[in-house]
Amino acid sequence: xxxxxxxxxxxxxxxxxxxxxxxxxxxxxxxxxxxxxxxxxxxxxxxxxxxxxxxxxxxxxxxxxxxxxxxxxxxxxxxxxxxxxxxxxxxxxxxxxxxxxxxxxxxxxxxxxxxxxxxxxxxxxxxxxxxxxxxxxxxxxxxxxxxxxxxxxxxxxxxxxxxxxxxxxxxxxxxxxxxxxxxxxxxxxxxxxxxxxxxxxxxxxxxxxxxxxxxxxxxxxxxxxxxxxxxxxxxxxxxxxxxxxxxxxxxxxxxxxxxxxxxxxxxxxxxxxxxxxxxxxxxxxxxxxxxxxxxxxxxxxxxxx
Amino acid sequence: xxxxxxxxxxxxxxxxxxxxxxxxxxxxxxxxxxxxxxxxxxxxxxxxxxxxxxxxxxxxxxxxxxxxxxxxxxxxxxxxxxxxxxxxxxxxxxxxxxxxxxxxxxxxxxxxxxxxxxxxxxxxxxxxxxxxxxxxxxxxxxxxxxxxxxxxxxxxxxxxxxxxxxxxxxxxxxxxxxxxxxxxxxxxxxxxxxxxxxxxxxxxxxxxxxxxxxxxxxxxxxxxxxxxxxxxxxxxxxxxxxxxxxxxxxxxxxxxxxxxxxxxxxxxxxxxxxxxxxxxxxxxxxxxxxxxxxxxxxxxxxxxxxxxxxxxxxxxxxxxxxxx
Ligand SMILES: Nc1ncnc2c1ncn2[C@@H]1O[C@H](COP(=O)(O)OP(=O)(O)OP(=O)(O)O)[C@@H](O)[C@H]1O
Ligand code: SF4
Ligand SMILES: [Mg+2]
Numbered sequence: 001x002x003x004x005x006x007x008x009x010x011x012x013x014x015x016x017x018x019x020x021x022x023x024x025x026x027x028x029x030x031x032x033x034x035x036x037x038x039x040x041x042x043x044x045x046x047x048x049x050x051x052x053x054x055x056x057x058x059x060x061x062x063x064x065x066x067x068x069x070x071x072x073x074x075x076x077x078x079x080x081x082x083x084x085x086x087x088x089x090x091x092x093x094x095x096x097x098x099x100x101x102x103x104x105x106x107x108x109x110x111x112x113x114x115x116x117x118x119x120x121x122x123x124x125x126x127x128x129x130x131x132x133x134x135x136x137x138x139x140x141x142x143x144x145x146x147x148x149x150x151x152x153x154x155x156x157x158x159x160x161x162x163x164x165x166x167x168x169x170x171x172x173x174x175x176x177x178x179x180x181x182x183x184x185x186x187x188x189x190x191x192x193x194x195x196x197x198x199x200x201x202x203x204x205x206x207x208x209x210x211x212x213x214x215x216x217x218x219x220x221x222x223x224x225x226x227x228x229x230x231x232x233x234x235x236x237x238x239x240x241x242x243x244x245x246x247x248x249x250x251x252x253x254x255x256x257x258x259x260x261x262x263x264x265x266x267x268x269x270x271x272x273x274x275x276x277x278x279x280x281x282x283x284x285x286x287x288x289x290x291x292x293x294x295x296x297x298x299x300x301x302x303x304x305x
Numbered sequence: 306x307x308x309x310x311x312x313x314x315x316x317x318x319x320x321x322x323x324x325x326x327x328x329x330x331x332x333x334x335x336x337x338x339x340x341x342x343x344x345x346x347x348x349x350x351x352x353x354x355x356x357x358x359x360x361x362x363x364x365x366x367x368x369x370x371x372x373x374x375x376x377x378x379x380x381x382x383x384x385x386x387x388x389x390x391x392x393x394x395x396x397x398x399x400x401x402x403x404x405x406x407x408x409x410x411x412x413x414x415x416x417x418x419x420x421x422x423x424x425x426x427x428x429x430x431x432x433x434x435x436x437x438x439x440x441x442x443x444x445x446x447x448x449x450x451x452x453x454x455x456x457x458x459x460x461x462x463x464x465x466x467x468x469x470x471x472x473x474x475x476x477x478x479x480x481x482x483x484x485x486x487x488x489x490x491x492x493x494x495x496x497x498x499x500x501x502x503x504x505x506x507x508x509x510x511x512x513x514x515x516x517x518x519x520x521x522x523x524x525x526x527x528x529x530x531x532x533x534x535x536x537x538x539x540x541x542x543x544x545x546x547x548x549x550x551x552x553x554x555x556x557x558x559x560x561x562x563x564x565x566x567x568x569x570x571x572x573x574x575x576x577x578x579x580x581x582x583x584x585x586x587x588x589x590x591x592x593x594x595x596x597x598x599x600x601x602x603x604x605x606x607x608x609x610x611x612x613x614x615x616x617x618x619x620x621x622x623x624x625x626x627x628x629x
Binding site: 200201202203205206207208209210211212213214221224225298299300301304 | 361363365387390391392393394395396399400402404407408409410411412413414418421422425426456457459460470473
């Protein structure tokens with residue numbers, strides 16, 4: 001197990017490296033960093049000076065290696081737009097995104113587990129169809145659209161929640177619901193399918209033969225086995241959540257990493273973009289690893305060899 | 306307290322299939338006395354499993370049970386509530402299944418699964434239940450039982466798992482044990498051990514047992530009574546002695562003749578082959594269901610044959626008084 005984890009961590013490092021290379025060159029191809037620093041309409045002379053000062057006249061490979069060396073040493077550079085250190089900026093925004101990610105995940109599980117279980121226990125009934133309907137709507141509706149509906153209901157009509165901004169937990173409510181509802185359908189389908197399969201397993205009949213009440217059969221004996229694949233999906237969905245948080249944080253002006261990513265793209269803030277892309281990829285790989293470990297731990301056939 | 310532990314009266318099981326309603330069990334009746342072993346035999350697909358699942362109220366969703374009376378220890382369970390059934394299942398009546406590899410939950414330890422029913426039905430503490438589990442694991446011949454409690458099903462061989470299943474069924478000291486081909490999935494050498502174990506335990510604990518098996522050798526050795534099923538019906542029923550000495554129904558005759566050494570049974574011997582095929586169970590069967598394969602068939606067999614045999618020791622469903 002330890003060897004496996006080390007191997008995966010090594011892989012994570014390789015992925016991070018690859019992502020950083022791709023991101024670096026793509027970002028450089030997408031625009032001129034000197035223009036971003038100097039601002040539109042700058043003189044050719046200024047641009048040349050900037051290129052010289054920042055070493056942008058060197059070959060891209062050299063620039064990348066230079067960037068890599070700085071990054072490894074912990075120097076993430078300075079934001080062009082915010083004029084502060086990127087590391088400070090990112091550390092400031094990270095907690096907001098982590099809170100949003102986990103609360104959205106929690107919300108998604110909170111609605112998808114009961115719905116998935118109900119749909120599986122009463123397959124092809126109105127309960128099942130209702131759950132399916134909720135899932136289809138969640139998947140079909142773009143999440144910015146759903147976010148706007150939430151704003152109209154809870155902020156404009158009911159005036160319960162602030163339209164946008166950060167600061168209090170109330171600011172997290174709508175982003176959490178919007179983002180959570182976005183990933184819930186995938187969980188619900190998986191739980192429904194898993195539960196239907198597990199409920200026809202022999203050991204469920206054994207559990208019923210013991211005289212256990214239905215709740216114990218469903219939640220102890222069936223759900224426990226049906227959630228194993230859900231854990232694997234969680235990592236993938238957390239990736240979606242990270243991506244979705246860019247949209248949702250921007251809509252609600254929630255001051256997290258996603259919003260920062262959006263701003264850095266808008267202002268062509270290359271150093272910030274570069275680090276955010278790297279950070280997101282590392283996070284994603286680590287989450288996948290965490291879910292693999294959780295998966296192994298949940299399955300005694302892997303855990304107790 | 307009556308001395309009949311299980312009285313099945315007019316039990317039918319219908320399964321909805323795309324081709325129509327499949328009548329898997331057709332109006333069967335039998336009873337088991339306390340401490341008695343009844344073996345249910347018959348070809349694959351004749352409805353043995355459906356019968357046992359119907360008694361335990363464990364039929365799959367597509368299968369519907371109908372019964373005039375399903376008496377357990379004098380109490381009619383035909384219309385009993387789920388709660389009442391749950392109070393009896395795993396407690397007064399228990400079941401062992403054919404497939405020990407999949408009958409245990411892979412996510413929980415043996416100990417966890419063993420003590421569940423005991424804690425529920427007996428309101429016992431965890432340590433009391435574990436003590437009982439260790440005792441029973443010892444009884445079913447599992448060495449170092451205490452250590453086994455912490456193991457997961459995948460760490461045990463098929464034979465061991467079936468022993469665990471037996472111990473699990475015995476946890477609450479049931480009055481009735483239903484075992485549906487408990488050894489078919491096991492190695493031949495293990496099969497004999499498990500069946501001997503079951504027979505010994507049954508005798509020692511005085512449990513009534515409904516044993517479903519293909520193995521007529523086993524039937525001859527451990528059954529008090531035998532019921533022979535064909536196409537969803539019981540075609541002959543009686544004491545083991547009477548049935549083996551003078552089988553009356555041509556199908557029973559066929560089964561016993563298929564045993565390799567005529568007149569004597571061989572341990573491990575399986576039901577042989579009787580020429581012909583079983584009629585489709587979808588829809589009604591008119592007349593005797595064995596008609597197509599019976600060498601004694603006559604025109605009159607196109608009508609439902611009468612039940613014959615007046616004594617408790619043997620009855621059969623045939624136009625013939627004696628097929629011998
Ligand atoms: N889920 C199901 N759906 C449709 N038909 C079924 C289902 N389960 C069983 N059957 C049918 O019901 C009939 C009785 O099945 P049952 O399992 O009781 O047979 P059995 O006597 O136990 O056979 P075996 O010796 O193979 O276990 C068979 O004809 C079978 O095809
Ligand atoms: S009733 Fe007729 S067909 Fe059926 S078993 Fe008896 S003799 Fe054969
Ligand atoms: Mg069967």
